[in-house]
Amino acid sequence: MNSNNQHIRKHIITALVENQPGVLARIVGLISGRGYNIESLNVGPTQDSTVSRLTMLVPGDDRVLEQVTKQLDKLVDVIKVTDLTRETFLNRECILVRVAATRKTRSEIIELADVFGCQVIAVRANSMVLQLVGEQDIVTDFLELMKPFRILDVSRSGVIAMASE
Amino acid sequence: MRTGAKCVVDAIRDAGVKTVFGLPGGTVLDIFAELYHAPFEFFLVRHEQGATHMADGYARATGKPGCCIVTSGPGATNAVTGLATANMDGIPMVCISGQVPSSMIGNDAFQEADTVGITRAVTKHNYLVRRTDDIPAIIAEAFQIAKSGRPGPVLVDIPKDVQRGKTEATFSGTVNRRGMKPIYEGQPRQIAKLAKAMNSARKPVILAGGGVIAGGASAELTALARKAKIPVTTTLMGIGGFPDTDPLALRMPGMHGSVAANSAISECDLIISVGARFDDRVTGKISEFAPHAIKAHIDIDPSAISKSVVVDLPVIGHVKPVLRELIKLIEPADRREWLARCRKWCTESPFAYDAKETQLLPQFVIEKISEVTRGDAIIVTDVGQHQMWAAHFYQYTKPRTFISSGGLGTMGFGLPAAIGAQAACRNRNVVTIAGDGSIQMNFQELVVAVEHDLPITVVILNNGYLGMVRQWQEMFYRKEYSAVRLAQNDRARNEKIAERPPAYLPDFVKLAEAHGAVGMRVTRKNEVTSALRKSFAIRRPVVVECIVKPDENVYPMVPPGASLTEMLQSIA
Numbered sequence: 001m002n003s004n005n006q007h008i009r010k011h012i013i014t015a016l017v018e019n020q021p022g023v024l025a026r027i028v029g030l031i032s033g034r035g036y037n038i039e040s041l042n043v044g045p046t047q048d049s050t051v052s053r054l055t056m057l058v059p060g061d062d063r064v065l066e067q068v069t070k071q072l073d074k075l076v077d078v079i080k081v082t083d084l085t086r087e088t089f090l091n092r093e094c095i096l097v098r099v100a101a102t103r104k105t106r107s108e109i110i111e112l113a114d115v116f117g118c119q120v121i122a123v124r125a126n127s128m129v130l131q132l133v134g135e136q137d138i139v140t141d142f143l144e145l146m147k148p149f150r151i152l153d154v155s156r157s158g159v160i161a162m163a164s165e
Numbered sequence: 166m167r168t169g170a171k172c173v174v175d176a177i178r179d180a181g182v183k184t185v186f187g188l189p190g191g192t193v194l195d196i197f198a199e200l201y202h203a204p205f206e207f208f209l210v211r212h213e214q215g216a217t218h219m220a221d222g223y224a225r226a227t228g229k230p231g232c233c234i235v236t237s238g239p240g241a242t243n244a245v246t247g248l249a250t251a252n253m254d255g256i257p258m259v260c261i262s263g264q265v266p267s268s269m270i271g272n273d274a275f276q277e278a279d280t281v282g283i284t285r286a287v288t289k290h291n292y293l294v295r296r297t298d299d300i301p302a303i304i305a306e307a308f309q310i311a312k313s314g315r316p317g318p319v320l321v322d323i324p325k326d327v328q329r330g331k332t333e334a335t336f337s338g339t340v341n342r343r344g345m346k347p348i349y350e351g352q353p354r355q356i357a358k359l360a361k362a363m364n365s366a367r368k369p370v371i372l373a374g375g376g377v378i379a380g381g382a383s384a385e386l387t388a389l390a391r392k393a394k395i396p397v398t399t400t401l402m403g404i405g406g407f408p409d410t411d412p413l414a415l416r417m418p419g420m421h422g423s424v425a426a427n428s429a430i431s432e433c434d435l436i437i438s439v440g441a442r443f444d445d446r447v448t449g450k451i452s453e454f455a456p457h458a459i460k461a462h463i464d465i466d467p468s469a470i471s472k473s474v475v476v477d478l479p480v481i482g483h484v485k486p487v488l489r490e491l492i493k494l495i496e497p498a499d500r501r502e503w504l505a506r507c508r509k510w511c512t513e514s515p516f517a518y519d520a521k522e523t524q525l526l527p528q529f530v531i532e533k534i535s536e537v538t539r540g541d542a543i544i545v546t547d548v549g550q551h552q553m554w555a556a557h558f559y560q561y562t563k564p565r566t567f568i569s570s571g572g573l574g575t576m577g578f579g580l581p582a583a584i585g586a587q588a589a590c591r592n593r594n595v596v597t598i599a600g601d602g603s604i605q606m607n608f609q610e611l612v613v614a615v616e617h618d619l620p621i622t623v624v625i626l627n628n629g630y631l632g633m634v635r636q637w638q639e640m641f642y643r644k645e646y647s648a649v650r651l652a653q654n655d656r657a658r659n660e661k662i663a664e665r666p667p668a669y670l671p672d673f674v675k676l677a678e679a680h681g682a683v684g685m686r687v688t689r690k691n692e693v694t695s696a697l698r699k700s701f702a703i704r705r706p707v708v709v710e711c712i713v714k715p716d717e718n719v720y721p722m723v724p725p726g727a728s729l730t731e732m733l734q735s736i737a
Contacts, residue, residue: 018344022293026285033286063471070468076290076310076344 010039011058011065011085012161018077019045019052026075027054036060036068040093040158051079055160057136084161091161093136096121097143100150101128109149116142127152169297169328170195173261174203176304176336180259182232184208184223184588186216190236191276192263195328200234208588208613213240215581215610217247217318220258222585225568226543228381230257230311231585237263238276241322242283246575248318249287253572254402255379255466257316259307264293264324280322289317297330302340309340314347315466316379347465351482351490359437359461359478360494366435366459368503369395372418372447375402375571376440376464376484383407383564385488386439393495396507398426400441401556404567409560410540415507416516419447420723421553424514427721427729429507430455438462440484443474444572453728463487514721516557524714525690527551527626531558534596534624537697542594543568543586547579547603550632553719555598577606580623584610587619594622594701601627601651601673608676614706615681622700623682623708625673628715636718640733641725652715677708688712 017023024043031038039057046053058068065083073081084091101109106128113120113130116138122129132142136159143154167175173196177185186208189197200207210216213235220231235244241262251258265274281293290310292303300323307319363369377386377399383406390397390413397407398415407414418426430436436458441447443462448454451473461478462470470479480487518528531554534542540560545568546552552569561567568586570578583597597604604625614621629652638646650656653666663670677684683705687696693711700707721732 022281025282029285063475067468067472070470074466074468076342079344 008059008061009085011060011083012089012091012159013056013058013065013069013072013081013083014161015054015056015072015081016046016079017052017054018079019050020077023052023077024054026077027072030071030075031068034067034071036064040156042158042160044160055158057159082163084163088164089161090164091136091159092133093139093159094131094133094157095139095143096129096131096155097146097151098127098129098153099146100126100152102126105149109146112145118142166331166333168195168199169300169323169330169332170199172297172300172332172334173304173323173328174199176301177232178204180232180305180308181229185232185234186210186219186223186585187234188213188216188236188240190240190263192237192265192325193234193240193261193328195325196234196261196263206588208584208617210581210613211609212607213243214246214577215607215613217244217258217260218250218575218578218581218607219585219588219610219613220260221247221251221256221578222545222568222582223589224251224256224258224585225582226565226586227589228379228565230259230308232259232261234261235263236276237265237280238278240276241278241280245284245287248284248320250570250573250575250578251318252287252289254570255315255317255375257311258318259304259311260318260320262320262322263328264322266326267295267324268326270324280320284320287318288320291320292322294321294323294327297327297332298334300327300332301334301336305336306340306342310342310345313345315469348467348481349465349483349486351463351480351487353490355478355480356487356490357494359463359480360491362435362459362461362478363393363395363437363491364496364498367500368433369393369435369437370415370429370433371395371397372400372430372436372438372441373397373403373406374400374438374441377403377406378564380440380465380484381564382439382485382488385485385492387411389488389492389495392492392497394498394500394504395437396429396504398422398429400444400447400571401569402571403441404556405561405564408562410562412508413504415511417556418729419444420449420725421556421719421721422447422723422729423511423516424721424732425507425510427723427732428510430458431728431730433458435459435461438464439488440464442466442469442472445473448474449723449727449729453730518717522714523690525688525693525711526717527628527711527713528554528558528717529690530624530626530693530711530713531555531598533693533697534598535559537694537701538594538596542566542596543583543590545569545579545583545586545595545597547597547599548574548576549600549603550628550636550717550719551598551600551603551626554626576603579603580607581610583621583623584614584619587614587621588617595619597621597623599623599625600632601625601629602631604673605671608680611677611680611682611706611708619706620704621706622697623706625708625710626713627673627710628713628717630715633719635716639716639718640722673708673710682706682708684708684710686710686712
């Protein structure tokens with residue numbers, strides 16, 4: 001592929017797929033088999049029980065992404081593919097993060113958490129668990145701020161997204 | 166009430182299949198019990214790879230989906246190469262595999278393999294059938310998917326208990342999958358843009374690929390090219406889509422393409438791919454492919470557009486209706502200068518070999534096959550040097566007369582694919598052109614041709630080498646011939662075997678006879694024509710082994726990664 005004029009950026013791809021066994025394996029196999037990367041992947045049911053929505057965060061230039069969407073679209077089990085990054089869209093990610101927290105640092109952590117509208121969902125003698133739901137950039141910023149306190153564990157849902165209109 | 170197995174056989178019948186290829190085993194015994202009463206012919210292969218290539222050859226010769234049945238585990242894994250071959254070349258095929266009973270799936274049962282998992286990447290679609298009730302609809306859908314859009318192989322994996330179950334279910338009507346939406350008619354706006362570009366181009370070239378064959382559009386292509394006066398180069402998959410005998414024919418492009426095709430591509434100001442996917446063997450170095458040209462691409466598969474070569478004028482649609490529309494919009498143009506230039510390349514640098522050579526040359530044999538059959542046979546090749554010579558030295562004038570594994574390059578394809586082609590076209594001359602390397606990969610299937618009275622002619626061009634690899638080692642690996650010598654002399658130090666090797670190992674004449682076919686050996690030029698004539702007159706399976714010059718190379722050759730202008734005509 002041409003290496004000039006490329007803008008590597010993260011694309012959010014959503015696909016409506018048949019809610020059937022093996023469909024996820026088919027999609028993941030296609031992505032890995034053709035050498036694309038996925039940064040996150042989220043699958044869940046929709047209002048139609050026969051259809052699932054899949055949201056993927058895929059880094060790459062426009063040509064790679066064009067191929068990813070076309071190859072996905074070619075699958076018989078894939079009903080519709082959209083590269084949301086080409087439209088205006090809403091995105092959210094949910095994270096759970098366990099940070100080291102002593103008596104000294106606890107209040108500072110809670111203060112920062114408040115700024116982000118983050119909930120404290122468990123407190124232990126030496127750590128606490130926080131929950132944050134927000135745009136992916138904000139979630140990532142928040143994790144950066146938590147780093148100095150020592151992050152013990154993180155669980156991220158992966159981004160989910162929807163076109164604005 | 167029907168059993169699942171009965172539903173399978175009925176659905177195959179309803180799909181209009183006339184011949185089924187396969188090999189039984191524990192998990193397909195119920196289907197085979199039903200096959201015993203089936204209204205179509207069954208070919209018992211000797212290896213499941215043979216069954217897939219036969220179904221493939223049947224499909225390539227007719228355009229209708231081929232069908233094969235294999236058992237679970239090793240039966241299914243043996244089918245993988247054939248599925249991948251068909252998948253790469255877009256060949257419609259339905260493969261039915263047995264699976265261990267549902268309750269045992271995942272238990273590492275005897276002859277269990279995750280067939281759906283293994284074949285996912287080499288099929289257009291596949292199914293694990295979970296309920297007997299689903300069988301009629303799934304098999305109808307499998308045939309529909311195999312044929313629609315860019316065709317391809319579909320595998321249906323059916324556990325034994327699902328075959329044995331009973332159902333009232335039937336399927337009639339049309340298949341309608343919401344995820345399956347091939348676009349047949351091209352967008353008028355895109356077609357108009359392309360027509361405009363064609364009308365104003367001074368030096369256009371058409372690159373015709375497998376889509377012309379699959380889409381049955383060779384008449385439209387020929388009409389368009391003649392009306393617009395545009396020269397045509399046919400890719401390996403497109404051979405026969407445009408007559409080699411036409412003055413506009415530039416023959417094959419690419420790594421072993423003609424001087425005319427590669428020069429025209431390198432100089433043209435517009436290249437129109439008609440169902441050709443810009444394979445790397447066609448383009449050479451992508452950045453230097455058709456550097457002065459506007460690139461147009463007509464394809465039914467949207468993912469083929471701008472996959473390798475970035476396309477300026479895409480038309481997504483079936484080639485046949487798109488070409489029909491284009492013909493209407495094309496204005497006759499004066500391209501005498503460009504056509505003269507193309508003709509000059511054709512006449513000055515045709516595919517050629519040393520006619521003065523006294524040893525039997527493989528190219529000479531193929532020219533004689535072309536003469537004897539008057540270009541009217543179905544030629545089926547294996548993969549390697551002989552495949553390229555079969556593309557160069559036989560004159561093809563009709564679609565579906567050249568059958569070859571293009572994308573996957575599957576050695577061992579030729580003989581079983583020829584059996585499938587001959588099974589579908591009993592009255593045609595079917596000739597396999599193979600190398601001594603390729604033919605040994607599926608020789609066992611010759612018995613199937615004998616059993617079914619299929620008068621195929623198998624021409625083995627025996628040069629004692631894995632010739633194409635030998636050629637690469639000669640040109641790019643310091644003439645160190647590692648693991649390519651099939652004959653017993655002149656081997657690498659660590660490959661020595663027999664103390665007193667027999668004259669021929671294997672002896673293909675005896676091997677043919679042992680399989681119930683006729684064997685002949687040709688060693689001299691003046692024996693070729695009579696041997697070929699005899700082989701066609703016998704109307705039985707015949708193996709004609711031609712002992713050819715061992716170190717003949719395929720030229721022209723564009724070295725891997727080089728531009729199409731860097732054609733080698735001999736070793737420097």
